[in-house]
Amino acid sequence: MSPNEKIQPPFQNRILAALPPKDYARLAPHLQAFTMERGEVIYRPNLPIEHVYFPIASMISVVAVTSDGGSVEVGVIGREGMTGISAILGVPRSTDDVMVQLPDSAVRLEVGILLAEFQRAGALQQILLRYTHALMKMVAQTAACNRLHHAPVRLARWLLMCRDRVQSNELPLTHEFMAMMLGIRRAGVSEIALTLQEKGFIRSKRGLITIQDKAGLEGFVCECYAIVKAEFNQTDGRA
Amino acid sequence: MSPNEKIQPPFQNRILAALPPKDYARLAPHLQAFTMERGEVIYRPNLPIEHVYFPIASMISVVAVTSDGGSVEVGVIGREGMTGISAILGVPRSTDDVMVQLPDSAVRLEVGILLAEFQRAGALQQILLRYTHALMKMVAQTAACNRLHHAPVRLARWLLMCRDRVQSNELPLTHEFMAMMLGIRRAGVSEIALTLQEKGFIRSKRGLITIQDKAGLEGFVCECYAIVKAEFNQTDGRA
DNA sequence: GCTTGTCTGTCCGGTTCCGTACCGTAAAAA
DNA sequence: TTTTTACGGTACGGAACCGGACAGACAAGC
Numbered sequence: 015m016s017p018n019e020k021i022q023p024p025f026q027n028r029i030l031a032a033l034p035p036k037d038y039a040r041l042a043p044h045l046q047a048f049t050m051e052r053g054e055v056i057y058r059p060n061l062p063i064e065h066v067y068f069p070i071a072s073m074i075s076v077v078a079v080t081s082d083g084g085s086v087e088v089g090v091i092g093r094e095g096m097t098g099i100s101a102i103l104g105v106p107r108s109t110d111d112v113m114v115q116l117p118d119s120a121v122r123l124e125v126g127i128l129l130a131e132f133q134r135a136g137a138l139q140q141i142l143l144r145y146t147h148a149l150m151k152m153v154a155q156t157a158a159c160n161r162l163h164h165a166p167v168r169l170a171r172w173l174l175m176c177r178d179r180v181q182s183n184e185l186p187l188t189h190e191f192m193a194m195m196l197g198i199r200r201a202g203v204s205e206i207a208l209t210l211q212e213k214g215f216i217r218s219k220r221g222l223i224t225i226q227d228k229a230g231l232e233g234f235v236c237e238c239y240a241i242v243k244a245e246f247n248q249t250d251g252r253a
Numbered sequence: 254m255s256p257n258e259k260i261q262p263p264f265q266n267r268i269l270a271a272l273p274p275k276d277y278a279r280l281a282p283h284l285q286a287f288t289m290e291r292g293e294v295i296y297r298p299n300l301p302i303e304h305v306y307f308p309i310a311s312m313i314s315v316v317a318v319t320s321d322g323g324s325v326e327v328g329v330i331g332r333e334g335m336t337g338i339s340a341i342l343g344v345p346r347s348t349d350d351v352m353v354q355l356p357d358s359a360v361r362l363e364v365g366i367l368l369a370e371f372q373r374a375g376a377l378q379q380i381l382l383r384y385t386h387a388l389m390k391m392v393a394q395t396a397a398c399n400r401l402h403h404a405p406v407r408l409a410r411w412l413l414m415c416r417d418r419v420q421s422n423e424l425p426l427t428h429e430f431m432a433m434m435l436g437i438r439r440a441g442v443s444e445i446a447l448t449l450q451e452k453g454f455i456r457s458k459r460g461l462i463t464i465q466d467k468a469g470l471e472g473f474v475c476e477c478y479a480i481v482k483a484e485f486n487q488t489d490g491r492a
Numbered sequence: 493g494c495t496t497g498t499c500t501g502t503c504c505g506g507t508t509c510c511g512t513a514c515c516g517t518a519a520a521a522a
Numbered sequence: 523t524t525t526t527t528a529c530g531g532t533a534c535g536g537a538a539c540c541g542g543a544c545a546g547a548c549a550a551g552c
Binding site: 427459 | 499
Binding site: 076078080081084085086088089099100102103104105109110133135140143144146147149150151153154155156157158160161162163196197236237245248249 | 385
């Protein structure tokens with residue numbers, strides 16, 4: 015990860031884009047553009063959060079890891095959100111592993127600056143609290159989906175969520191990585207990917223999933239996809 | 254549900270108990286004691302939240318229901334917390350079903366009063382934001398647990414969480430209800446309950462689970478139990 | 493008492509998914 | 523180029539859990 019030059023608005027990150035000009039102006043001098051690398055670890059459990067990240071065309075995963083080696087993704091952060099939300103909740107440390115899933119650009123900000131602006135009780139506070147609500151709903155829906163819905167449907171949903179965040183049909187992902195996110199076997203992902211390919215929804219190459227029929231996938235996934243998406247759109251003021 | 258006389262501090266609800274006297278004094282005139290009934294519905298999805306509830310010795314479940322009839326609990330609220338947290342996040346409507354699981358006393362408060370106090374940016378704000386963080390961690394851990402851990406362990410964890418909240422070893426619960434919370438079959442709960450009984454951890458009567466060996470259960474459950482409990486204790490300032 | 497409804501124990505075939513392993517191939521490194 | 527590594531397809535026995543059903547046991551109401 016390396017800092018680049020300053021980035022200019024309009025940001026493609028929705029939280030930053032939703033800020034009124036004056037509020038944005040206070041943050042602007044402190045925003046740093048970053049290019050993230052695939053698999054890069056943003057936070058680790060119990061370690062302090064020093065910066066928050068506003069993804070632009072990247073996707074970041076919050077992953078729960080168990081002591082026996084299991085892992086599942088419990089939340090996703092893309093251009094609609096911000097990492098490290100617990101900082102504004104008064105807990106400047108991460109509770110989970112947070113890592114870059116699909117690399118691309120992001121903007122980062124020191125926690126102290128964020129908190130100062132948050133405590134002005136202005137637009138940023140309102141936006142971040144609403145975002146917290148949507149994130150909570152996403153995690154809750156994931157909890158339900160993990161229990162009630164089968165793996166093929168969950169994989170399809172996950173691919174659509176990736177697509178929404180990086181705004182591309184080309185997703186550089188290995189089966190191994192998807193297996194970790196969904197909490198299933200690598201071999202399971204391979205089998206499911208084939209069936210989705212037979213339906214014409216995706217193409218699966220080595221290290222690259224290409225979405226070929228978004229509408230087909232949308233018809234295949236469970237309700238969880240639309241529920242979470244609607245919640246984020248409302249948070250966004252785009253309901 | 255029927256309003257009772259006013260309740261006097263010290264409250265056994267930890268959020269109310271943590272308030273400084275002056276902050277509490279502003280809320281006190283508006284607090285109403287309630288006795289809740291088993292199975293009573295507190296909120297429904299998309300309906301406005303008019304009151305928030307501070308359980309005292311009751312336990313309230315946040316339940317996700319799918320269109321095909323499935324259901325799972327995604328969060329639990331007891332004396333450590335408050336229902337309707339989304340109100341302070343700027344969304345005064347529920348996203349899920351919220352219902353009384355183990356009945357007993359609680360205190361309720363109109364949302365408007367809560368919000369006014371929250372926006373003073375004093376102790377209540379800080380306490381509720383930290384509580385939000387712990388709740389988020391609980392939901393996230395549930396998402397992981399639902400995917401990675403087997404039913405017997407999850408049931409054991411759930412019983413311990415009940416115990417912590419109502420502070421009693423006697424839990425008036427039917428297998429049917431537990432099945433809904435865990436997202437498994439009723440028959441599955443019956444089978445698991447028997448094995449836990451054979452181990453001497455619990456006794457299962459008709460509509461009543463009695464915890465007989467708390468330590469045994471604690472040794473049986475997955476790490477998720479301790480992780481979530483630790484997070485709430487820290488929120489509580491009891492770390 | 494008897495009846496009725498609720499709750500629990502038990503069973504069975506079937507499905508999903510796991511754990512593990514092996515091999516071929518594509519990509520990267522030497 | 524050759525070698526090495528990473529990735530993906532495939533297979534197989536087994537475990538966990540489901541859907542559905544049935545009957546016995548208990549509790550409440552008549």
